[in-house]
Amino acid sequence: MSIVIVGTVAFDSVETPSGKADNVLGGSATYAAYSASFFTPVQLVSVVGDDFPAAEISAFNERGIDTEGLEIQAGGATFRWQGYYGDDLNAAQTLATDLNVLETFDPKLPAAYQSAPYLFLGNFDPSLQLKAIRQMRTRPQLIILDTMNLWIDIKRDDLITTISEVDMVILNDGEAKALTGESNLVRAAALIKGWGPRIVIIKKGEHGALLFDEHGVFAAPAYPLEEVFDPTGAGDSFAGGLVGYLARCEGSAGDNLRKAVVYGSVMASFNVEDFTLNRFRRLTEAEIEARFAQFQQLARF
Amino acid sequence: MSIVIVGTVAFDSVETPSGKADNVLGGSATYAAYSASFFTPVQLVSVVGDDFPAAEISAFNERGIDTEGLEIQAGGATFRWQGYYGDDLNAAQTLATDLNVLETFDPKLPAAYQSAPYLFLGNFDPSLQLKAIRQMRTRPQLIILDTMNLWIDIKRDDLITTISEVDMVILNDGEAKALTGESNLVRAAALIKGWGPRIVIIKKGEHGALLFDEHGVFAAPAYPLEEVFDPTGAGDSFAGGLVGYLARCEGSAGDNLRKAVVYGSVMASFNVEDFTLNRFRRLTEAEIEARFAQFQQLARF
Numbered sequence: 153m154s155i156v157i158v159g160t161v162a163f164d165s166v167e168t169p170s171g172k173a174d175n176v177l178g179g180s181a182t183y184a185a186y187s188a189s190f191f192t193p194v195q196l197v198s199v200v201g202d203d204f205p206a207a208e209i210s211a212f213n214e215r216g217i218d219t220e221g222l223e224i225q226a227g228g229a230t231f232r233w234q235g236y237y238g239d240d241l242n243a244a245q246t247l248a249t250d251l252n253v254l255e256t257f258d259p260k261l262p263a264a265y266q267s268a269p270y271l272f273l274g275n276f277d278p279s280l281q282l283k284a285i286r287q288m289r290t291r292p293q294l295i296i297l298d299t300m301n302l303w304i305d306i307k308r309d310d311l312i313t314t315i316s317e318v319d320m321v322i323l324n325d326g327e328a329k330a331l332t333g334e335s336n337l338v339r340a341a342a343l344i345k346g347w348g349p350r351i352v353i354i355k356k357g358e359h360g361a362l363l364f365d366e367h368g369v370f371a372a373p374a375y376p377l378e379e380v381f382d383p384t385g386a387g388d389s390f391a392g393g394l395v396g397y398l399a400r401c402e403g404s405a406g407d408n409l410r411k412a413v414v415y416g417s418v419m420a421s422f423n424v425e426d427f428t429l430n431r432f433r434r435l436t437e438a439e440i441e442a443r444f445a446q447f448q449q450l451a452r453f
Numbered sequence: 454m455s456i457v458i459v460g461t462v463a464f465d466s467v468e469t470p471s472g473k474a475d476n477v478l479g480g481s482a483t484y485a486a487y488s489a490s491f492f493t494p495v496q497l498v499s500v501v502g503d504d505f506p507a508a509e510i511s512a513f514n515e516r517g518i519d520t521e522g523l524e525i526q527a528g529g530a531t532f533r534w535q536g537y538y539g540d541d542l543n544a545a546q547t548l549a550t551d552l553n554v555l556e557t558f559d560p561k562l563p564a565a566y567q568s569a570p571y572l573f574l575g576n577f578d579p580s581l582q583l584k585a586i587r588q589m590r591t592r593p594q595l596i597i598l599d600t601m602n603l604w605i606d607i608k609r610d611d612l613i614t615t616i617s618e619v620d621m622v623i624l625n626d627g628e629a630k631a632l633t634g635e636s637n638l639v640r641a642a643a644l645i646k647g648w649g650p651r652i653v654i655i656k657k658g659e660h661g662a663l664l665f666d667e668h669g670v671f672a673a674p675a676y677p678l679e680e681v682f683d684p685t686g687a688g689d690s691f692a693g694g695l696v697g698y699l700a701r702c703e704g705s706a707g708d709n710l711r712k713a714v715v716y717g718s719v720m721a722s723f724n725v726e727d728f729t730l731n732r733f734r735r736l737t738e739a740e741i742e743a744r745f746a747q748f749q750q751l752a753r754f
Contacts, residue, residue: 239636335540336678336679336680337659337677338677338678338679339679356660358638359657359660359661360660360661360672360674362677368750368751369677369751370751370752370754371661371674371675371677371751371752372754373661373672373674373752374672376638376639376663376670376672377637377639378637378639378640379637407753407754410753410754411754413754414754448754449669450669450670450671450672451671451672451674451752451754452708452711453671453673453708453711453712453714453715453749453752
């Protein structure tokens, strides 16, 4: 089943303790789409400038990512982000943000996308996330929302409005606490569920993730990596793998959702092994299945 | 199989966001012994003053905790600790420490203890931990060491010497990093294993625990509690449940060690539900098994 992914496409310049990369492909929708594409066809909604390389569009298409919804703004420049990671690889430090074409981004879902069964709203402005929801002709089986502290800080009310319309919220532990004002994650998840979503997933970086749904709590392990090369896009890759797997299974019934969280963790664990999309560009399905088996080995008792 | 537990017995005065308790029973050996006693007979080695209530000694004995090794120093006062927890329930703030009889503590293992198959060295001075090891007539099947940052700060060399003589080290993530100078836990565990122990367990508080042994890594989940009443003794309860379960199973073969880590987590999750030993005093085996099943439910996928 195909999945619509809405979010940002960017050029990143990033420095980590392991090295640096300049003007490389990034953005929440890019990472999520690449990650999801290992499981299911993807329909991408985003905006770039006409500085965006045709080769990258071809690369999207070769991965089964439809780009009819990728608006190319004539005369515009693609969104750019510059940042670095210190010893705390969980927290990116932003050095510069050039919104460029993102400043006037107004997501438009092509007609062919408007009855997709899965809609993933990558991290961007919650008012625009809501606009994307409104463009669906039929209510998707599952609407999944990702966010970040920027929106909690400056658009909390809009964010809560959008959250009330989705089925699943994915956010990290710091964001869950900031959004709810609750220091305890169990209570934070309960509060968010009170606003509407039936599923809340709280990412805890190197400590794994917690899934709260109608069946209770699932504590997903994280893969203990000896080295994290570049954490950029880890959260988006997690979300992309998760929703991609759900779309492939055609639903979140039974244990699918738990397995989806683990596949999300698998994809994030690959993504951080190299800069930009480098690891995904050479990743195989056999590697994904092998790492999933390692997660099973890691957690069994 | 019986287990010798060496460590401190104390009176604690503690305040947490949930309440306070004055002059209540505490200490690393106390928590570990109570926790282990649900699984196996315990032989306790520690020291108290003659202010220690006979009723508490009877309570130890009723739980199957032998107190022949509990020295009662005439004219001495029992070790006292006063502290509090702020919003960060992972870090105790010490207000006062009165070592009293602990100042001259020199652990003496009764003859009946000296061929026990399991020896647990609770958190105290690493030189004294070594002295306890030296008193064993036959090499125990398993020697387990717990520690804390105080000893890493002031007695690092002695600690590493003692670590080199044990089979298993239990410490928390901050301690593992401080002891090894490694910010990555996988590399920190490998360094500690290089000093001698074949098993390293790193506790991560609300994020569970990592077990590193010859079979690889096990990521144990933590029970997502809505409220932590008093974290005092959580680490000791974890260790006590872990070694108690191993002693009951007569070894760390196969999956016993993974299950032991989970039983340790089960015992810690009960302990934090009330002040001092209150929860353990009313805990039943049926409750322990029910929570173990909840951990299985929490982690399966």
